[in-house]
Amino acid sequence: MKTYLNPSQEQWPTLAQRQTVASADLNETVKSIFSDIEKNGSKAVKKYTQYFDGVTLENLKVTTAEIEKALTKVPADLKKAIQTAAGNIKRFHQSQQEIAKKIETTSGVFCWRESRAINSVGIYIPGGTAPLFSTVLMLAIPAQIAGCKNIILCSPPDKNGELNPAILYAAQLTGVTQIYKVGGIQAIAAMTLGTDEIPKADKLFGPGNQFVTAAKQYAQQLGTAIDLPAGPSELLVIADDSCDPDFVASDLLSQAEHGGDSQVILVTNSETIVAKVTSAIEQQKAVLPRQSVVEKALENSRALVFETIQKGIEFSNFYAPEHLILAVEDAENMLPFIENAGSVFLGNYSCESAGDYASGTNHTLPTNGFAKNYSGVSLDSFVKKITVQKLTSKGLQNLGPTIEIMAEAEQLTAHRNAVSVRLQKLQNGDYN
Amino acid sequence: MKTYLNPSQEQWPTLAQRQTVASADLNETVKSIFSDIEKNGSKAVKKYTQYFDGVTLENLKVTTAEIEKALTKVPADLKKAIQTAAGNIKRFHQSQQEIAKKIETTSGVFCWRESRAINSVGIYIPGGTAPLFSTVLMLAIPAQIAGCKNIILCSPPDKNGELNPAILYAAQLTGVTQIYKVGGIQAIAAMTLGTDEIPKADKLFGPGNQFVTAAKQYAQQLGTAIDLPAGPSELLVIADDSCDPDFVASDLLSQAEHGGDSQVILVTNSETIVAKVTSAIEQQKAVLPRQSVVEKALENSRALVFETIQKGIEFSNFYAPEHLILAVEDAENMLPFIENAGSVFLGNYSCESAGDYASGTNHTLPTNGFAKNYSGVSLDSFVKKITVQKLTSKGLQNLGPTIEIMAEAEQLTAHRNAVSVRLQKLQNGDYN
Numbered sequence: 001m002k003t004y005l006n007p008s009q010e011q012w013p014t015l016a017q018r019q020t021v022a023s024a025d026l027n028e029t030v031k032s033i034f035s036d037i038e039k040n041g042s043k044a045v046k047k048y049t050q051y052f053d054g055v056t057l058e059n060l061k062v063t064t065a066e067i068e069k070a071l072t073k074v075p076a077d078l079k080k081a082i083q084t085a086a087g088n089i090k091r092f093h094q095s096q097q098e099i100a101k102k103i104e105t106t107s108g109v110f111c112w113r114e115s116r117a118i119n120s121v122g123i124y125i126p127g128g129t130a131p132l133f134s135t136v137l138m139l140a141i142p143a144q145i146a147g148c149k150n151i152i153l154c155s156p157p158d159k160n161g162e163l164n165p166a167i168l169y170a171a172q173l174t175g176v177t178q179i180y181k182v183g184g185i186q187a188i189a190a191m192t193l194g195t196d197e198i199p200k201a202d203k204l205f206g207p208g209n210q211f212v213t214a215a216k217q218y219a220q221q222l223g224t225a226i227d228l229p230a231g232p233s234e235l236l237v238i239a240d241d242s243c244d245p246d247f248v249a250s251d252l253l254s255q256a257e258h259g260g261d262s263q264v265i266l267v268t269n270s271e272t273i274v275a276k277v278t279s280a281i282e283q284q285k286a287v288l289p290r291q292s293v294v295e296k297a298l299e300n301s302r303a304l305v306f307e308t309i310q311k312g313i314e315f316s317n318f319y320a321p322e323h324l325i326l327a328v329e330d331a332e333n334m335l336p337f338i339e340n341a342g343s344v345f346l347g348n349y350s351c352e353s354a355g356d357y358a359s360g361t362n363h364t365l366p367t368n369g370f371a372k373n374y375s376g377v378s379l380d381s382f383v384k385k386i387t388v389q390k391l392t393s394k395g396l397q398n399l400g401p402t403i404e405i406m407a408e409a410e411q412l413t414a415h416r417n418a419v420s421v422r423l424q425k426l427q428n429g430d431y432n
Numbered sequence: 433m434k435t436y437l438n439p440s441q442e443q444w445p446t447l448a449q450r451q452t453v454a455s456a457d458l459n460e461t462v463k464s465i466f467s468d469i470e471k472n473g474s475k476a477v478k479k480y481t482q483y484f485d486g487v488t489l490e491n492l493k494v495t496t497a498e499i500e501k502a503l504t505k506v507p508a509d510l511k512k513a514i515q516t517a518a519g520n521i522k523r524f525h526q527s528q529q530e531i532a533k534k535i536e537t538t539s540g541v542f543c544w545r546e547s548r549a550i551n552s553v554g555i556y557i558p559g560g561t562a563p564l565f566s567t568v569l570m571l572a573i574p575a576q577i578a579g580c581k582n583i584i585l586c587s588p589p590d591k592n593g594e595l596n597p598a599i600l601y602a603a604q605l606t607g608v609t610q611i612y613k614v615g616g617i618q619a620i621a622a623m624t625l626g627t628d629e630i631p632k633a634d635k636l637f638g639p640g641n642q643f644v645t646a647a648k649q650y651a652q653q654l655g656t657a658i659d660l661p662a663g664p665s666e667l668l669v670i671a672d673d674s675c676d677p678d679f680v681a682s683d684l685l686s687q688a689e690h691g692g693d694s695q696v697i698l699v700t701n702s703e704t705i706v707a708k709v710t711s712a713i714e715q716q717k718a719v720l721p722r723q724s725v726v727e728k729a730l731e732n733s734r735a736l737v738f739e740t741i742q743k744g745i746e747f748s749n750f751y752a753p754e755h756l757i758l759a760v761e762d763a764e765n766m767l768p769f770i771e772n773a774g775s776v777f778l779g780n781y782s783c784e785s786a787g788d789y790a791s792g793t794n795h796t797l798p799t800n801g802f803a804k805n806y807s808g809v810s811l812d813s814f815v816k817k818i819t820v821q822k823l824t825s826k827g828l829q830n831l832g833p834t835i836e837i838m839a840e841a842e843q844l845t846a847h848r849n850a851v852s853v854r855l856q857k858l859q860n861g862d863y864n
Contacts, residue, residue, distance in 0.1 A: 077837055078837055078838070078841050080834075081833075081834040081835075081837040081838050081841075082838065084538075084831070084834045085834055085838060087537075088537035088538055088541065088543075088831075091535055091537045092535050092537055092543045095533050095535045096545070101527050103523055103524050103527045103792065105519075105520035105523045105524055105791060105792035106516075106520055106790075106791075106792075109520065109786070109791050109792070111520075111524045111791055111792040111793050113528070113810070114767065116770070116771050116772070117771075118804070118805050119771065119772075119804065129843060130842045130843040130844065131841070131842065132842060133838075133841070133842070134838060134842060166841055202804050202805040203805045223661070223800075223801070223802070224805070225802075225805040225806060229655070244857070246853050246857070247850070247853060247854055250846070250849050250850040250853045250854075251850050253846040253849065253850070254844070254846040254847045254849065254850040256846070257844060257845070257846040257847070258844075284846075284849060284853070287845075287849075288845055288846050288849075289843075289845055290845070290846070294846070331822075332822065335546065335820065338548070338818065339548050339549075339551065340548070340551075340816070341818050342818070342819075343818065343819040343820070343821070344818060344819070344820045344821070345820075345821055345822075346820065346821065346822040347822060347823075348854075348863075349823040349824060349825050349827065349828040349854060350821055350822055350823045350828075351823075351828075351850040351851060351854065352847075352850065353835050353839055353847040353848070353850045353851055354541070354821060354823055354828070354831065354835060354851075355819070355821055356835075356839075356847060357834070357835045357838045357839065357847075358538075358831055358834050358835050358838065359537060359538075359541050359543055359821045359823065359831065360535065360537035360538075360541070360543040360821070361543050361819040361820075361821050362819065366816075368655075369655070370655070371816065371818075372550070372551065372634050372816075373550050373634040373635045373656070373657040373816065374657060374816060375815075375816045375817040375818075376817075376819060378545070378817060378819075380812065380817075383807075384772070384798075384803065384804075384805065384806060384807045385807040385808075385810060385812075386770065386773050386774070386775065386776060386803075386807075387774075387775040387776070387787070387793040387794065387808060387810075388767065388775070388776045388777075388778065388793075389775070389776070389777055389778065389782055389786060389787055389791045389792070389793050390763075390764065390777075390778040390779060390782055391779075391781040391782045391783075391786055391791065392781060393781050395781065396781040396782075396783075396786070399516070399520075399786065399790055399791065401513070402512075402513040402516045402517055402789070402790050403513075403785050403786060403788075403789045403790050405509055405510055405513040406510070406513050406514065406517060406565075406566060406789045406790065407785055407788075407789065409510050409513075409563070409565070409598060410562045410563065410564060410565070410566060411561060411562040411721075412562065412686070412689060412690075413689070413719075413720055413721055413722070414682070414685040414686040414688070414689040414716075414720050414722070414726070415686045415689070415784075415785040415788060415789075416785070417682050417685065417686065417716060417719075417720075418679070418682040418683050418685070418686040418783040418784065418785045419783060419785055419786075421678050421679060421682045421716070422679055422682075422780075422781060422783065425676070425678070
């Protein structure tokens with residue numbers, strides 16, 4: 001972790017740079033798999049599952065029997081933890097429900113919005129060594145609150161053709177309606193196009209490797225909405241003398257273990273804090289199993305010392321971190337100055353892990369500077385908000401002349417006529 | 433307008449098809465203009481303005497003097513109409529402001545969301561014969577309510593190097609901070625990349641032709657957010673015996689005059705209504721100036737007669753119209769059945785023109801079936817919602833074990849440690 005003292009504004013763009021991941025151009029691969037699955041459906045999906053996951057499956061859909069068997073394998077304490085986390089996530093996302101507010105903008109003119117669930121949503125859960133059941137909670141719970149009819153989950157099978165029991169437990173707990181043992185580009189293609197076995201999704205959610213990311217981008221071009229642009233995870237901690245350097249070190253390490261491409265930034269007003277945190281990192285790192293990953297991530301990481309915390313916040317807004325910990329005196333009063341961040345953690349006890357798993361906030365957040373122009377996943381991500389208007393005859397009489405003048409000025413005569421025809425009949429007394 | 437009686441579900445995909453606009457592959461053109469503007473800034477922007485708009489400009493930025501001169505040219509009644517519409521749009525979008533609700537998900541664990549304006553937004557207003565000042569209102573008013581610092585407007589200059597006075601009037605009324613006389617791909621490129629003259633925008637809004645659409649798609653790939661995927665405008669009217677065929681005809685025509693690629697669909701439970709509406713269309717059409725455009729749009733348009741209005745609503749949900757007029761008995765009670773639509777107009781006096789201009793709802797809406805998975809533009813489009821969490825020491829003690837178990841099960845040891853380090857110190861009595 002390299003340290004920079006009072007970096008000038010000119011240096012900020014360089015200091016805010018993320019690792020550029022050299023991604024192969026996967027467009028041709030993605031297109032050819034989509035085209036094959038469009039033509040050959042399940043048969044093609046199974047072919048790619050055999051090729052990429054090394055397992056031959058007769059049925060892609062996880063059966064009730066499989067789920068029941070898996071449930072017996074999840075330890076009781078993990079089940080209870082998942083239930084606790086699910087409860088918090090549910091409470092927070094339920095609080096995001098919008099109650100239709102009917103506004104009378106002009107006498108007799110009423111406007112409001114109504115939320116409607118997106119009918120079918122597709123959730124992708126990556127495979128690999130760690131079973132990301134927490135992401136199932138983060139995506140399926142708001143989908144269930146929204147009332148999505150199809151909540152489709154795809155995740156790559158292991159060598160035995162199975163999914164991790166904790167993923168299945170989280171899925172059944174949160175109302176996932178269909179689970180398929182499919183991963184990679186073929187999963188995204190199947191949910192985008194729909195096959196004889198897997199239903200078409202209107203919107204796709206979830207993390208993934210560069211294959212999944214490329215496939216989601218292509219899906220978006222085809223008209224399927226996606227949750228967020230992808231990028232490696234990142235954390236920025238702003239710390240002053242009130243911080244505990246051991247806590248800050250543990251937070252930086254928790255972010256660093258996500259992957260070698262993760263980035264952690266320490267922003268502070270004190271060189272002493274940098275020294276203490278660095279030393280705590282060395283100590284704590286020693287016992288971690290993913291040391292090489294952590295070390296690689298720390299290579300891309302920086303400690304920035306500014307004269308004031310306020311200047312540090314300015315840099316943070318420039319950087320726009322996915323996760324932001326404010327380990328500063330009176331953290332909540334600093335919040336109004338935060339302009340760009342995915343999720344903010346206030347004070348010494350709000351570690352990033354809390355939001356990653358169980359506080360209730362969503363962990364699907366904008367990375368790579370996208371916190372400047374995107375929100376993280378929320379209940380809003382699973383609904384459309386339809387606007388509604390109702391004009392009474394009086395309302396149209398009040399507002400009609402305004403519309404007529406504007407339509408005429410935009411040279412849209414038929415738009416004006418739609419009002420004039422009505423006003424004329426009202427004037428004639430055809431209606432009242 | 434071709435009529436279909438009780439079309440079977442198998443026919444629905446064909447009946448819901450939009451006109452496929454044969455769009456040239458503009459990718460290479462877009463990329464080369466972006467690259468030129470990235471290298472040469474304003475100089476390149478002016479070169480393309482000369483080439484595409486046929487006008488040589490020394491300064492792209494509209495001056496205060498130009499605005500003041502323009503304001504004298506806008507008729508008083510149009511100014512008043514624009515003010516009335518602006519007032520309604522402001523009232524409705526202000527009602528969308530979210531008040532942070534702090535939720536205690538577990539004792540000592542607090543979660544909430546805070547809205548923050550997107551710093552810089554770019555608004556594109558097309559040129560051409562009709563000055564779309566109404567779109568200025570629809571985009572700049574919510575940007576102003578959100579508190580966006582830069583509200584940048586680009587619109588192509590006419591042959592005299594000027595913008596329409598009504599556009600300038602609407603822009604100054606709604607707090608647009610910078611106005612540039614730039615159109616087409618070069619405008620989108622300049623706002624995406626930023627130049628020596630035009631600031632970089634974090635998100636781009638506004639309609640445009642196929643060049644602008646292709647440029648916005650490319651901007652999105654570069655990380656600039658955009659409002660909505662583009663497509664021609666459309667209207668579906670559901671009408672029963674309670675409708676006035678003259679009103680329905682006037683609404684269908686108002687949509688049809690937008691462009692030859694517009695689509696209008698009449699859904700009803702009565703052949704008589706189709707006959708009456710068709711005859712009213714013929715009558716009303718005769719006096720419209722844009723007859724050839726209207727006739728071309730009507731060629732792509734359909735009347736569908738279903739046995740029940742309920743079946744018609746099912747089709748409408750399948751079609752997912754941008755605009756939906758419910759000209760039916762008890763329209764508001766039908767609303768719960770509407771699943772997919774951009775904006776809904778209830779009853780005989782709620783013509784689409786009202787929403788296009790002045791009722792208060794936004795007229796930037798999802799077309800081409802995107803009402804299934806996208807919302808129209810609203811105040812939300814101009815903000816990010818940042819999640820915030822605050823755990824007290826008690827809160828972490830309550831929730832910590834849950835996080836530890838979950839992190840361990842996902843094999844993320846450092847995530848667990850971030851909690852354990854804290855719980856340990858609390859147990860040791862280092863803090864209280």
